[in-house]
Amino acid sequence: MTGIHAPTLDDIERLAAAALETVPAVLRAQVEGVVMRVAEFPDEEVERDMELQSPFDILGLYVGVPFGEKSSGAVTHSPDMIFLYRRPILDYWCETGEELAHVIRHVLIHEIGHHFGFSDEDMEALESED
Numbered sequence: 001m002t003g004i005h006a007p008t009l010d011d012i013e014r015l016a017a018a019a020l021e022t023v024p025a026v027l028r029a030q031v032e033g034v035v036m037r038v039a040e041f042p043d044e045e046v047e048r049d050m051e052l053q054s055p056f057d058i059l060g061l062y063v064g065v066p067f068g069e070k071s072s073g074a075v076t077h078s079p080d081m082i083f084l085y086r087r088p089i090l091d092y093w094c095e096t097g098e099e100l101a102h103v104i105r106h107v108l109i110h111e112i113g114h115h116f117g118f119s120d121e122d123m124e125a126l127e128s129e130d
Helices: 009-020 044-049 086-096 100-116 120-128
Strands: 035-039 060-063 081-085
Touching: 009 035, 009 086, 009 100, 060 100, 081 086, 081 100, 086 100, 100 120
Parallel strands: 035 081
Antiparallel strands: 060 081
């Protein structure tokens, strides 16, 4: 054993908070009030609803009403949320060799993009912005 430990939930949360600061301003300014959570895996309901073959098939998930679909008079019962799934993220990180902070930033941009209803192409363009 080398004494090296996998990043914890708290470690991923800290990396996500730091990554959020690097997200393009056009996205970051609009996610105030969106709650970010880090969990080991998606829950069984998410696995079932998304028809996942494995809990490792998803790195993150946006849950809520997309930004453009909200109405000012609508009553919401829970805040919009972005979930980051630690174990699938770590698995992807190990498989690709990418920097963990880069992986987390990529997942955040993708999930924030869902908040805005952006296409994958839109999110790729935003991710390439510095």
